[in-house]
Amino acid sequence: MNLDQLIIILATAIASATPIVFAVIGETISERAGVINLSAEGTILFAAMAGFAVAHLSDSLWLGFAAAAIAGILIALIVAFGAITLRQSQIAIGFVLALLFTDLSSFIGNPFVRIPGPTVPAFPIPILKDIPILGRLLFDSDLLVYLSYALIVATWFFFYRTSAGLTMRAIGEQPNAAFARGANVIRLRYLYVLIGGALMGIAGAAFSLDFKAGWSYRHTGGYGWIALAIVIFGGWNPLRAALGAYFFGILQSLASVAQDQFPGVPTQVLTVLPFVLMILVLVLTSANWLDRLLAFLPSDTRRSVLRTLRAAPPAALGQPFVQD
Amino acid sequence: MTATTRTDMRAPASPLVWRISAIVISILLLGLIILVSGESPLAVIDAMIGGAFGTPDKIGRVVNTLTVLLLCSAGLVFTFNAGLYNLGIEGQITFGAIAATLALRLFGAVLPGPIAIALCIIFGAIGGMLWGLLAGVLKVHGRISEIFAGLGLNFVAQALAIYLIFGPWKRAGVASTSGTEPFNDTLWLGAFGTTEATPVGVALALIATIATIVIVRRTHYGLRLRAVGRNPRASFVLGIPASRQMLSAFALCGILAGVGGALQVSGNFHRLIPTISGSLGYLGLLVVMLVNFDPLWVLPVAFFFSALNVGSLQLPLVLEKVDSSLSGVIQGMLVLAALIGRGFAEINVKQ
Numbered sequence: 001m002n003l004d005q006l007i008i009i010l011a012t013a014i015a016s017a018t019p020i021v022f023a024v025i026g027e028t029i030s031e032r033a034g035v036i037n038l039s040a041e042g043t044i045l046f047a048a049m050a051g052f053a054v055a056h057l058s059d060s061l062w063l064g065f066a067a068a069a070i071a072g073i074l075i076a077l078i079v080a081f082g083a084i085t086l087r088q089s090q091i092a093i094g095f096v097l098a099l100l101f102t103d104l105s106s107f108i109g110n111p112f113v114r115i116p117g118p119t120v121p122a123f124p125i126p127i128l129k130d131i132p133i134l135g136r137l138l139f140d141s142d143l144l145v146y147l148s149y150a151l152i153v154a155t156w157f158f159f160y161r162t163s164a165g166l167t168m169r170a171i172g173e174q175p176n177a178a179f180a181r182g183a184n185v186i187r188l189r190y191l192y193v194l195i196g197g198a199l200m201g202i203a204g205a206a207f208s209l210d211f212k213a214g215w216s217y218r219h220t221g222g223y224g225w226i227a228l229a230i231v232i233f234g235g236w237n238p239l240r241a242a243l244g245a246y247f248f249g250i251l252q253s254l255a256s257v258a259q260d261q262f263p264g265v266p267t268q269v270l271t272v273l274p275f276v277l278m279i280l281v282l283v284l285t286s287a288n289w290l291d292r293l294l295a296f297l298p299s300d301t302r303r304s305v306l307r308t309l310r311a312a313p314p315a316a317l318g319q320p321f322v323q324d
Numbered sequence: 325m326t327a328t329t330r331t332d333m334r335a336p337a338s339p340l341v342w343r344i345s346a347i348v349i350s351i352l353l354l355g356l357i358i359l360v361s362g363e364s365p366l367a368v369i370d371a372m373i374g375g376a377f378g379t380p381d382k383i384g385r386v387v388n389t390l391t392v393l394l395l396c397s398a399g400l401v402f403t404f405n406a407g408l409y410n411l412g413i414e415g416q417i418t419f420g421a422i423a424a425t426l427a428l429r430l431f432g433a434v435l436p437g438p439i440a441i442a443l444c445i446i447f448g449a450i451g452g453m454l455w456g457l458l459a460g461v462l463k464v465h466g467r468i469s470e471i472f473a474g475l476g477l478n479f480v481a482q483a484l485a486i487y488l489i490f491g492p493w494k495r496a497g498v499a500s501t502s503g504t505e506p507f508n509d510t511l512w513l514g515a516f517g518t519t520e521a522t523p524v525g526v527a528l529a530l531i532a533t534i535a536t537i538v539i540v541r542r543t544h545y546g547l548r549l550r551a552v553g554r555n556p557r558a559s560f561v562l563g564i565p566a567s568r569q570m571l572s573a574f575a576l577c578g579i580l581a582g583v584g585g586a587l588q589v590s591g592n593f594h595r596l597i598p599t600i601s602g603s604l605g606y607l608g609l610l611v612v613m614l615v616n617f618d619p620l621w622v623l624p625v626a627f628f629f630s631a632l633n634v635g636s637l638q639l640p641l642v643l644e645k646v647d648s649s650l651s652g653v654i655q656g657m658l659v660l661a662a663l664i665g666r667g668f669a670e671i672n673v674k675q
Contacts, residue, residue: 038471078660086667091409091471092613093663099606100656106649107361225475232472272483275476282468 007136009253015141017249019044019206019220021148023227024234024241025155026199030076032159032236033192034172034316037079038094040200041224042101047071047204049109052215055205056117064118065205072201073194075101080193084186087320098224105218112215120144120210144210151199155238168192172314175321185321203227222271229278235285236313248274285312339669346665350657357653362645371642372650376635384519388592389604390630391525392417395584396608397622398529398536399577404617405540406573407553412459412474413581413605415481416452420582422485423451424589425493425504425596428511437510444511445528445586452582453575455481460574464567470574486598493596503597513591522591532580537619549573581605607633610659616666629655 023044030037037043047068055064075097082093120142128139138149158165168188170178175185207220230248234241255270284293294302355365376386396413403410410416427447431440459477462468493504513522540546549569551559556566588600611629615621629651636651 082664082667086664086671088663088667089409091411093660095409095411095609096613096656096659096663099610099652100660103649103652103656104357107357107647107653110361110645110647222479225479228472229476269483269487272479275479279462279468279473279476282472283462283466 007133009257010250011137011140013249013253014137014246015145016211016252017245018145018148019203019211020223020227020230020245020248021152021203021242022199022206023203023223024230024245025151025238026072026196026203027227027231028196028234028236028238028241029155029168029199030193030196031231031317032172032314033168033189033196034175034314034319034321035080035083035189035193036090036094036318037076037193037196037200038091038228039075039079039097039101039224040227041222042098042105043072043075043197043200044204044207044220044224044227045105045218046075046101047201048208048220049105049112049204049215051201051205052117052208053109053112055209056112056115059118061118061120061209064209065202068201068205068208069198070201072197072199072204074197076193076197076200079197080190083320084189084193087322090318102218102221109215109217114214114216117214118209119213142210144206152238152242159238169314171321172316175316175319179321179323186323189321200224200227226271226274229274232313233274233278233281235281244274339672342668342672343662343665346661346668347658350661354654354657358646358650363643367643368639368646368650371639371646372632372635374635375638375642376631380517380519382634384516384521386627386630386634387516387519387521387526388587389602389633390627391522391529392584392587392592392602392604393608393611393626393630394529394533394623395580395587396605397611397626398532398619399580400608400612401536401540401617401619401622402549402573402576404612405546405549405553406570407556408463408570408573409471409609410456410459410474410574410577411471411609412456412477413577413608414601414603415459415474415478416455416578416581417585417588417601417605418478418481418485419455420448420452420578420585421589421596421600422481422488422585423582424448424586425488428507428590429493432507432511440511441513441590444590445524445583448582448584448586448589449579450582452578452580452585454578456574456578456581457571460571463574464570482598485596485600489596489598501598503593503595506595507590509594511590512594513587515591520592522587525587525591528583528587532583533619533623536622540619607655610655614659614662616662 023040027037027040050071051064051068054067055061058064078097079090079094082088083090123142123146125139125146129135131139139146159169167178167183170181171183171185171188179185203223204220207223208215212219226248227245230244231241234244251270251273258270294305297305358365358368375382377383396417399416400410400413424444424447427444428440431443435443455477459470459474462473463470489501489504495503495505513524515522540549548559548564549572551562551564552566552569559569560566584604585600588602589596593600607629608626611622611626615625632651632654636648639646639648639650
């Protein structure tokens with residue numbers, strides 16, 4: 001494999017990870033505010049269908065993406081209402097929605113199976129694309145891909161460099177303390193769950209209108225669960241979650257290359273890697289085994305290594321907030 | 325990740341009005357969705373009843389679906405009552421099915437058919453139990469949410485099945501998604517007449533359901549299980565070891581799901597296929613959520629859901645605008661309505 005081929009493989013991997021990037025950023029926002037949106041699988045499928053159907057009928061990509069985002073918001077609204085207002089189990093509500101909207105996407109999307117529709121056009125950025133290697137790796141794609149770069153940076157900045165981001169993390173960690181300091185926990189949780197839902201909806205349309213253009217039965221099947229795994233793998237940090245998505249994209253690209261070398265192993269076997277990695281990350285971080293593993297390092301190095309690898313979930317994740 | 329709420333496992337709240345109105349609204353919504361798709365709801369109901377009960381063959385298929393669904397639901401009653409969301413049940417069915425296939429491959433040619441089939445079911449139970457305990461050990465000793473560990477293990481089990489089907493256990497000639505080479509018919513579980521329904525499967529499912537009702541509602545073990553489910557910390561203080569109760573619930577659920585997997589292999593498909601679980605584990609989760617974890621109501625709801633599954637299969641053949649995914653839409657809508665209705669009832673009791 002020469003450098004040219006490698007660049008092509010990596011560039012495809014980075015671009016095709018774009019829908020997953022939108023999904024993991026959306027889920028990370030929702031979970032950092034304290035609400036697991038377990039409906040990701042159903043949301044992405046349904047939004048992919050809705051986005052494709054609307055774009056096909058109206059012949060407008062913008063309306064397609066808008067429809068997908070609205071679909072994501074509406075499903076997130078059910079999650080938020082059930083989990084925040086009715087204080088039902090987030091797992092139960094999200095799981096039922098994941099199954100329900102998977103089937104609804106097949107049922108309602110039936111007339112739209114395997115018909116042509118609009119797709120996002122390529123848009124190389126004039127000067128940046130001529131940078132050696134990096135240009136072809138990052139800036140020879142389309143607007144949706146560039147938007148995802150901006151989203152990653154903006155989300156990271158919002159999380160760790162703004163006071164609204166601090167409040168968002170607080171309502172996921174210590175909702176009572178945040179409430180005592182004047183944060184409207186319930187309204188803010190609604191807000192972030194809906195924003196997360198909109199991003200997951202856009203992830204669906206990013207599949208059906210761009211990277212897996214078209215619609216068919218269970219078109220994006222499995223990607224929602226993978227997104228949930230990558231959020232954990234990413235330790236609830238938008239930057240690491242995005243890196244996890246790219247890592248997954250590269251794995252998939254390499255898997256299709258490896259297919260030629262090992263024809264006996266189907267690619268489906270490799271798609272399970274994110275889940276294995278997720279479990280490993282959980283094992284390492286949940287039981288303090290990481291501390292023991294790194295015990296041989298000098299203490300100051302150990303502390304900084306631990307900080308980079310830390311992946312503790314938000315303390316109030318999954319718990320309803322009862323306002324006194 | 326241990327933070328998934330315990331409070332949601334509380335006893336059912338009273339006002340029936342909320343729950344009934346939620347169900348009624350969901351049925352109206354379903355009617356609307358069918359109308360929008362361009363068919364009359366009555367024609368759809370008629371086609372589904374015909375699809376589920378029209379011929380002895382179809383009834384046999386409903387019974388077969390029901391046996392596996394009952395086994396899974398019965399198992400999930402244990403985990404739900406211990407306060408656990410065992411989303412890993414799909415993997416427990418799949419790993420059970422893999423172990424069951426292994427048994428038939430090992431003993432099918434050397435032992436008499438009935439003994440090989442018995443070993444197949446036992447292997448299925450052990451396989452399911454091991455996969456359930458894996459999630460259980462991660463939960464109890466690794467403090468990893470059973471939800472994400474279970475989901476992850478589902479995909480691992482499925483990938484293992486695909487690997488076996490395409491690799492070591494591949495069909496003579498070319499490997500394909502249609503599964504392994506079908507077993508010799510001496511290794512098929514005996515059926516009622518010409519249908520697919522198997523007496524052994526029905527007996528196992530009914531025994532599991534009745535035993536679950538008795539154990540959860542009438543025994544000391546069931547009481548301790550529910551105590552752990554309601555409040556693990558308090559029961560620990562009272563001398564009930566939460567970890568042992570949780571592990572036993574995972575093991576029991578895994579055994580029942582694994583037996584379901586063995587029935588899929590020896591009674592239903594007569595081979596290992598990539599989608600061997602048929603998503604019946606996920607459907608079992610819906611059944612048990614709909615009955616609010618009470619085993620008494622599992623049988624009627626599981627029967628209704630099985631009839632929906634089988635009845636919807638031929639919808640696209642009879643009514644060309646309606647897809648077979650309608651069964652999942654109906655099941656999901658009813659459970660969502662039940663959850664929302666329960667939520668309204670509880671909120672109104674508190675205020």
